[in-house]
Amino acid sequence: MPDTLPTPCMICVAITGSLPTKANNPAVPITVTEQIESTQGAFEAGASIVHAHVRNDDETPSSDPERFARLKEGLEKHCPGMIIQFSTGGRSGAGRMRGGMLPLAPDMASLSVGSNNFPTRVYENPPDLVDWLASEMRSYNVRPEIEAFDLSHILQAAKMHADGRLATTPYVQFVMGVKNAMPADRDVFDFYIKTVKRLFGDETPWCAAGIGAHQLTVNEWAVAVGGHART
Amino acid sequence: MPDTLPTPCMICVAITGSLPTKANNPAVPITVTEQIESTQGAFEAGASIVHAHVRNDDETPSSDPERFARLKEGLEKHCPGMIIQFSTGGRSGAGRMRGGMLPLAPDMASLSVGSNNFPTRVYENPPDLVDWLASEMRSYNVRPEIEAFDLSHILQAAKMHADGRLATTPYVQFVMGVKNAMPADRDVFDFYIKTVKRLFGDETPWCAAGIGAHQLTVNEWAVAVGGHART
Ligand SMILES: [Zn+2]
Ligand SMILES: [Zn+2]
Ligand SMILES: [Zn+2]
Ligand SMILES: [Zn+2]
Numbered sequence: 274m275p276d277t278l279p280t281p282c283m284i285c286v287a288i289t290g291s292l293p294t295k296a297n298n299p300a301v302p303i304t305v306t307e308q309i310e311s312t313q314g315a316f317e318a319g320a321s322i323v324h325a326h327v328r329n330d331d332e333t334p335s336s337d338p339e340r341f342a343r344l345k346e347g348l349e350k351h352c353p354g355m356i357i358q359f360s361t362g363g364r365s366g367a368g369r370m371r372g373g374m375l376p377l378a379p380d381m382a383s384l385s386v387g388s389n390n391f392p393t394r395v396y397e398n399p400p401d402l403v404d405w406l407a408s409e410m411r412s413y414n415v416r417p418e419i420e421a422f423d424l425s426h427i428l429q430a431a432k433m434h435a436d437g438r439l440a441t442t443p444y445v446q447f448v449m450g451v452k453n454a455m456p457a458d459r460d461v462f463d464f465y466i467k468t469v470k471r472l473f474g475d476e477t478p479w480c481a482a483g484i485g486a487h488q489l490t491v492n493e494w495a496v497a498v499g500g501h502a503r504t
Numbered sequence: 505m506p507d508t509l510p511t512p513c514m515i516c517v518a519i520t521g522s523l524p525t526k527a528n529n530p531a532v533p534i535t536v537t538e539q540i541e542s543t544q545g546a547f548e549a550g551a552s553i554v555h556a557h558v559r560n561d562d563e564t565p566s567s568d569p570e571r572f573a574r575l576k577e578g579l580e581k582h583c584p585g586m587i588i589q590f591s592t593g594g595r596s597g598a599g600r601m602r603g604g605m606l607p608l609a610p611d612m613a614s615l616s617v618g619s620n621n622f623p624t625r626v627y628e629n630p631p632d633l634v635d636w637l638a639s640e641m642r643s644y645n646v647r648p649e650i651e652a653f654d655l656s657h658i659l660q661a662a663k664m665h666a667d668g669r670l671a672t673t674p675y676v677q678f679v680m681g682v683k684n685a686m687p688a689d690r691d692v693f694d695f696y697i698k699t700v701k702r703l704f705g706d707e708t709p710w711c712a713a714g715i716g717a718h719q720l721t722v723n724e725w726a727v728a729v730g731g732h733a734r735t
Contacts (some may be wrong), residue, residue: 423655
């Protein structure tokens with residue numbers, strides 16, 4: 274038995290995402306009740322973080338704080354100790370609506386600190402909105418997960434951290450495989466890790482998410498070198 | 505004497521830029537006549553590429569093809585052999601106006617293939633506009649200079665080149681030091697070079713531009729390792 278155990282791999286489960294509907298996959302949990310049930314299954318199977326979006330009754334993306342509140346209450350009851358992360362991503366609302374649930378003080382929230390292209394449009398995260406979301410996270414003591422769709426987003430997070438604009442050392446997630454943004458490229462992945470260690474310290478945890486067909490590839494890369502994984 | 509001469513360093517002179525006015529600096533050339541005179545001075549001092557924007561009479565940015573035509577005519581006469589590069593950047597016009605001068609068939613034109621943050625706003629280059637600008641460059645045989653404000657822009661250029669969406673192998677320019685985009689970071693600079701060589705071949709030329717206070721630093725880095733420099 275080794276003297277020190279390796280850091281366990283944390284699995285972050287993205288139960289719903291912002292877009293897929295029951296028509297795409299009948300198993301996608303849409304209502305808050307379905308989301309709680311689905312998360313509990315993942316929690317019991319070993320997931321330690323839940324990345325959550327909420328939906329309207331017609332399955333469209335929402336950032337309704339009331340739905341987030343019901344979800345948080347159910348998760349705290351059924352998945353005690355699980356880390357709850359809310360999405361502040363741009364597909365669920367416009368402008369400050371994206372952060373309307375932060376006063377609920379989840380453990381974590383996603384934070385995009387730069388802009389980039391998506392398959393058919395620009396993913397817009399204007400500087401003043403980024404700063405406002407970060408300041409709300411500071412106010413409610415919410416740890417940011419930086420969604421690094423590109424390399425500069427990691428350097429921007431380091432700058433915001435140095436400036437005191439982030440509540441805590443951020444948890445950086447590399448997002449790879451989105452069309453027109455960063456592809457799932459192994460050399461870039463290795464440089465991302467090197468950059469996180471250089472800017473935030475060798476022991477800083479990070480995670481990686483591969484989108485669509487790249488999910489397993491990126492999970493395998495991450496788990497093999499000590500990162501955490503996102504479904 | 506060495507058997508082979510090193511590749512000479514090309515200097516690209518950005519005579520006007522999109523924003524500074526006479527009030528900021530009385531030496532900024534604004535009219536086409538002033539631009540031609542200023543470029544000729546730089547050409548005689550050794551610059552081999554001119555990166556050009558045009559301006560309206562009130563000094564605001566313009567993408568007026570008629571002004572670009574007069575500029576090109578004057579440059580061809582007074583700076584014979586100089587490489588003429590027109591800007592298709594987003595500060596000079598909206599949407600397809602940005603490429604309205606491409607039928608003039610300059611030697612080169614700048615091309616942003618992704619989006620990123622600028623000091624106070626999002627620099628928007630939506631995928632369909634990028635593809636349209638690239639297709640106009642193909643039609644008029646204009647060599648693209650990729651403005652790499654972030655790492656994914658280099659990978660996106662490689663993908664567009666592999667897909668046949670670019671007229672030729674692109675000339676990649678690293679743009680560093682823009683607030684809220686990529687800072688002037690030496691490790692990133694070295695990885696940019698490594699990535700260009702990996703994706704486009706060891707002999708592919710590249711250049712680097714540092715913005716504002718970072719101009720000299722980035723020029724020195726570039727010239728020392730065999731890249732080209734932009735004022
Ligand atoms: Zn999400
Ligand atoms: Zn994660
Ligand atoms: Zn320019
Ligand atoms: Zn250049």
